[in-house]
Amino acid sequence: MLLSRGIPPHLPVQIIDGNVDSDAVGALRGACATGKVALLVTVMPGPQLRVATPLCRELKARNPELVVVWGGYFPSVHPEAAARDAGVDVVVIGQGEGTITELLGAIDGGADRLVPGTAVWRDGRLVRGEARAIVVSERYGATPFASVAMERYAARTFLGKRTFNLHTSVGCPYLCNFCAVVNLYAGRWLPDSAAHVVGEVQTLVSRYRADAIEFHDNNFFAWEKRCREVADGVRGLGIRYWGEGRVDTMLGFSGATWEAMSASGLAMVFFGAESGDDEALERMDKGGLRVADTRALNRLALRHGVVPEFSFVLGNATDPERDVHLSLELIRALKADNPACEIILYLYTPVPLPGQWDEAKRLGMAFPETLDGWLAPPWSDFDHRRTASTPWMTRALREKVYDFEAVLNARFPSWTDRNLGPLQRRILSTFARPRWRFGLHQSPVELKLLQRAWGYRRPEEMGF
Ligand code: B12
Ligand code: SF4
Incomplete structure (x- = not known):
């Protein structure tokens, strides 16, 4: 919505939001089916990347006139992987409003120039436009x-x-x-x-x-x-x-x-x-x-x-x-x-x-160079920051963290969770009290089962 402030007023705009539109994919297929359309996609790592990649490829294959522009955190941090993909024409790095005004003007006018704040894949390499200063x-x-x-x-x-x-x-x-x-x-x-x-x-x-x-x-x-x-x-x-x-x-x-x-x-x-x-x-x-x-x-x-x-x-x-x-x-x-x-x-x-x-x-880490690389395990989980497999984090250490978390969340159910009722909170907390008190965090199977059965949601799953 903020980005729409950068769109020149004479260009018709349709905002499609996968957070609230029940058929966002259908709406996109309809809007991008034919003609010269610029599709502006905001892409975070994780679930958004998983949906955006195959969809943009499909939409571009169906409509060769479609211009796909990716912006947001993922393409800004990993512009090479995004820009070289068949489903992406232009990548916008950083703040979007000023860039989009100029970029859409260029696309509308048929100009093939590299707008500041953007990058494209040309002749087997990433070509970046000038950096764009951020604006309040x-x-x-x-x-x-x-x-x-x-x-x-x-x-x-x-x-x-x-x-x-x-x-x-x-x-x-x-x-x-x-x-x-x-x-x-x-x-x-x-x-x-x-x-x-x-x-x-x-x-x-x-x-x-x-x-x-x-x-x-x-x-x-x-x-x-x-x-x-x-x-x-x-x-x-x-x-x-x-x-x-x-x-x-x-x-x-x-x-x-x-x-x-x-x-x-x-x-x-x-x-x-x-x-x-x-x-x-x-x-x-x-x-x-x-x-x-x-x-x-x-x-x-x-x-x-x-x-x-x-x-x-x-x-x-x-x-x-x-x-x-x-x-x-x-x-x-x-x-x-x-x-x-x-x-x-x-x-x-x-x-x-x-x-x-x-x-x-x-320690041997290197980011994938393509979107297919990002979509394949173990990278598909990487940016969730939950099950990420990094070379220095052993399985035992990860389990230690999640065992601890299960006891913590049971002893102190998060107030951001709206699935648990007061009674369920009390039961969880009472069950977990001895484990928490004596530091017995290992393998809290009973607490994990209860949390799963009652659909407990961690704070970050509630949007924070
Ligand atoms: C709200 C939010 C969420 C919400 C997302 C709701 C939604 N689906 O829209 C929730 C809670 C679900 C969420 C989840 C995640 N998030 Co989050 N989230 C944020 C947060 C706080 C705000 C994002 C936002 O809306 N900003 C407001 C807009 C205006 O700013 P913006 O996104 O930067 O957009 C500007 C530019 O990037 C650019 N731009 C953006 N899109 C586009 C598109 C085009 C075409 C163009 C031209 C420009 C452009 O222009 C915009 C205006 O200038 C950011 C941190 C932050 N404050 O930015 C983290 C952040 C983006 N999230 C992050 C992460 C890692 C995640 C998760 C992957 C992991 C996790 N466990 O949290 C998940 C997965 C998200 C997913 N669905 O794919 C990281 C990304 C880090 C990275 N390595 O890239 C951030 C930066 C937090 C951080 N500091 O670590 N997140
Ligand atoms: S203070 Fe927070 S948002 Fe700012 S750079 Fe550090 S971690 Fe990122």
Whole structure:
């Protein structure tokens, strides 16, 4: 929807969204059947890649006039693999709005030039246009909510009955070397102004009866002043909200800002705790973050009635055993300090950035060069960060993580899960209590069976 702001007004646009359209594939087949059509596809690694690859190939084979443009995280991070595929004509790297205006103008006018921000596969190699500077999103105007059927996006979540998503900044000012955001934005961060953000929230509340907002910015809480102004602006609107932030940044916020955010409806913040090992954090280029900061933040958030949601990226290539061991210990300590904190466990999967990726390459890793390579095992699971098979992560270590997680999730069922009823929560928690108390995490078959039977969903499966 944001991208549609870049499309020249005289070109007819149809937005097809696999998240909400029950027959998105049928709609695409219809829209792309004949004539000169530009199909703009957003592709994340994982499930989107699996669907987009064969479909784009099929659509292009049926209609030779179709121009397929891929953008988003996957083609931005792995442009070669995407651009060389028969189903893809042009790859857009990074922010899309400005690029798409120019690219569609070129396609419409029949020009065959390489637009800045794009790349194509020519003569057996990737040819890139000039890099395009990123632009503050606000410059493209208000989010065109009316361009989609907003009712279909009002989601019932643990935050509220009508939760909408917003994106209010481009990039992130940090350079963590495991994060694809750095591939796209290289440490640049351009936030919309607080006034703009408040205006967007007001529109969602007054026009679409929003009672909750998820801010999907990479780093919503990067700048205290903006957080404070947004908090003051949305206070009294009756919303609850969630966003992603950094432990070290928010630890430095004043008590007054925390109070303002809490009073304005801030319910939960997603933090990259990443590891319980200071050495691993250093190797990840976490910008000086320390394990002690995560513990301090946990207590600070508790005092202000905000639930911290800590995400871990486990299995550092250099010393995965130590990383996992210390991280699981940290999680036990975090739960002891604040049982309400939420924990999300991912396995570390590298992106092509200097640092850990160099170590991964030394250990024999190389990314697939084609989309077929990405779709075949073990890569098909890679970016899920759950079952990823990396050379340094042994099966036993993976199992240790998932056994631990099963006990953790049973002892402290996530509040983001809406499948479990109160009784089921109580039963799970009671069953898991002795295991958690005495650290008996190994092979919790009974807990795994119960969770599967009751359809328990981990926090990240709920959209975080
Ligand atoms: C919302 C979200 C989700 C939602 C997706 C809902 C949906 N299906 O749309 C959910 C929770 C389901 C999800 C799941 C996953 N996600 Co996710 N997700 C995000 C998040 C928070 C926001 C994405 C977003 O909408 N941004 C807003 C838009 C405006 O920004 P954008 O996507 O970057 O788009 C801009 C440009 O990329 C470009 N662009 C994008 N598409 C296109 C298309 C064209 C044609 C053009 C020209 C340009 C263009 O223009 C846009 C505007 O400038 C991002 C982090 C982030 N804040 O970006 C992670 C992120 C994209 N997710 C990520 C991952 C890994 C996943 C998963 C694979 C794994 C996981 N376990 O989380 C799954 C699988 C997703 C799938 N279905 O395939 C990673 C990707 C990392 C990587 N290596 O590429 C990210 C970057 C998080 C991170 N920091 O690690 N995710
Ligand atoms: S702070 Fe978060 S979003 Fe920013 S680079 Fe680090 S991991 Fe990525």
